[in-house]
Amino acid sequence: MTDTTTRTLTEAEQQILRAVLDTVVPASADGRMPSAAELDFSAYLAEQAAAFAASLPEFLAALPSDFASLGVAARSAALEEVAAADPASFDQLIFRVYDCYYQNDAVRLLIGGEPGPPFPRGNTIPQGDLSSLDAVIARSPGYRRV
C-alpha cells in the first residue's frame, strides 16, 4: 500500500527527479524554452501536490538507480517502461510536470500566454466580424413553423 505521507527526497532521489523532469520537458533545441528541471518543482509539490509528492519515492524507485547518469535515449526508454507498467502513475507524473511548467509566468509569456491567474486580469478579444450575417439571413430557410 502506498504511503500517503510526504517525506523529504534523498539526494539520490532528487537527482533522479531532476533527470525525469529534464526528460519529460527538456529545454527547446533553440534554448528559448526552459527545461522543467529549471523550475522549482519542489515548491510546487509542497504547495499544490502533496498527495502526488507522497507517491514520488515509489515512482522513482521503479527507475534504474543510475537513471540520472543515462543519456536521453536511455532515460526515455526507462520512462517508457514505467509508463507501460503503470500508466496511471505515469499519467499523473505527466500531469504534475505540465501543471508546474505551464503555470510558470515566464513559460506562459514564452508561449504567448498571459502570466498569473485569469482573474482579475481578464483578457481582451476582438468583437469579431459579423458582416456576413446579412448573407446568412438571406440564405436561411427559417426555423420550422408548427
Next chain:
Amino acid sequence: MATPERNDPVDVLIIGAGASGAAIAWSLTETRMRILCLEQGDWVTPQSYPTNHKNYEAMYAGPFHMDPNVRGLATDYPINVQDSPIDVLNFNGVGGSTILWAAHFPRLHPSDFRVRTLDGVAADWPITYDDLEPYFAQNDEMMGVSGLAGDPMSPPHTPPLPPLPIGRVGEVVAGGFDKLGWHWWPSDAAILSQARDGRDKCKNLGPCVSGCAQGAKASADNTYWPEAIASGVELRTRCRVREITLGPDGMADGVIYYDAEGVEQVQKAEVVIMACNGIGTPRILLNSTSAAFPDGLANRSGLVGKNLMFHPVGMVQGVFEERLGTHKGPNGCCILSKEFYETGPERDFVRGYNMQVVRGLSGPLTVATQGHRTGRIPWGQGHHDAFAKRFDRSANVLIVCEDLPEPCNQVTLDPDLVDSDGIPASKVTYRLGDNTQKMMTHGLDRGEELMAAAGAVEVVRTELQRVSGWHLLGTARMGDDPETSVVNAWGRSHDVKNLFIVDGSVFVTAGGVNPTSTIQANALRIGDAIKQNLANLFD
C-alpha cells in the same frame, strides 16, 4: 409577525436551489406565503473559483470538476454510471449546476414541442412554445442575456444586451460556415456583455464552467436568489432531503432531511416543489416509498426515472496555422449553427443537432495533457514544437444531438451505493439510441467539412464524449395522461396533488440545444399557474 422557528411548518417547500428552484422561489414571493428552500450544498464564493488562482486548470480538473464522482465533495452524492457511456455532470450548492455551467442560453424551438405530430416519434408536450414565450423573455431579463436579435433559424426574440465578442476563433469558423452556405449566428449567453444590476461585464476569463470569478456569468445565486431572499424566502443550506413524506390524506406533508451535522430533521409543508433536475428528482421520489406508493412517490405510471435524455456530444477540432486566441473568452458561448437542427427528409434520422463553437477551455495545461492522451503532443524531445503548433491555434465545434426518450434509458436506485448520509444513490443505465448515433455520425462528418472549409491544416474527430452529461432530462415527464406521464401540464403530480416538479425531469423531449433557458421559463410558468390557481390548487 414572529419569525417562524426552524422546522415550523411552511406553506411551500422547494427542494433544490438551482436554476429552476430559484426561479420558482422568486416567482412565488408575491404570494407572501412562507417559502423555504432546502439545498444540500453550500453557498459558493466567487473568490474560491479556480480563475483566481495560477493553477486554475488543475483546479477545474479536480476540486471544481463538473463530475461529482471526480469532485467528491461532502455535499455531492455519488452516481453509478458504470452502465452509461456518458458521465453525469452537475453541481450541488446554491445556484446548482449554474455554478459550473457554460451559460449557453438558446431556447427550444416551437417544433421541439410537437415531435410526435411533426416527426412521428416520442410524444408531444402538453404545452407549446407560445405558452412559454413570455416566460422566456422574463427569464432573459432576470438572468441578463446577451445576444443578437434577428436570427432567422430561431424563434423571434430580442436579448436585453448586445452579443458577446465572437473573437478571432468565431470569425475563422464563421468563414467555414459561409463557404459551405450554412447557417451560423452569435450565441445567446446568460453572460453580461455590459454591466447590469450590480454585476460587471464579462472579462473573457475563459473557463466559465469552473465558476465565474467576475460574476458576469449568470448563476441562480447571483440573479434570482438575492431577490427571492430579500423578498422573504428562507434558503437553508446543507440540508439533504432523504424522502418526501405522505400524510393520511394522500398528500405530501413534508420531508425528512439531514442537516450539516447529519442529524435527521422533519420539515412539514403544505406544498412541496421538486427542483433537483433529472437525476436528483427521481432519486428522491424513488426513495420516498410508502404503502400507497411502494414503487416510489408519484410513480403510479411507473415512469419516474424512465426516459432519461442527455444531449450526446461529439467534437471536431480544427488546428490552424494562425493564432486564434482560443484560450480566451466565454467557453461555451461563441457562435452556433442550426443548419441541421430541424428534421431533414433526406437524412437517415429524424430531429437534429446544433453545432456549438466553443473556446476558453484550451489553456496550456489542458492542451498539453490532452495532447499527451491523444499522442499528438509527446513528452520529451518534440514536445515544444508539437505544443506550439496547437496551443491557441485550435477551434472546436461540438455536435450537440437531440436525444429521444426511451424507457430503457433510466435512473434507478443503486442497491449498494449510498451518499455520506446513507441515502441510496442513483444508478444510470443508458445507451445511445440508433437515431442519435446516426445523427452524431452525420454531425461529425459535417464538423469535419466545416473545419476543412475554415482552413484547418489538421482536423481531429472525437466521437461521443464521455464527459458530456450536463443536461439531465425526461425522468418525470409532463403530459395530460396519468398513464403516460408523471406530472400534468403545470408540473403537478398526477398522483399527489400538492407535489410539483419544475426542473428538467419534466421535459417530454430534449430538443437539440442547451435546456436551462427552457427549464427556467417553464418554472416561471408553473409559478404563475400556482399563483393563478391558489384557491383551488389541489382540486
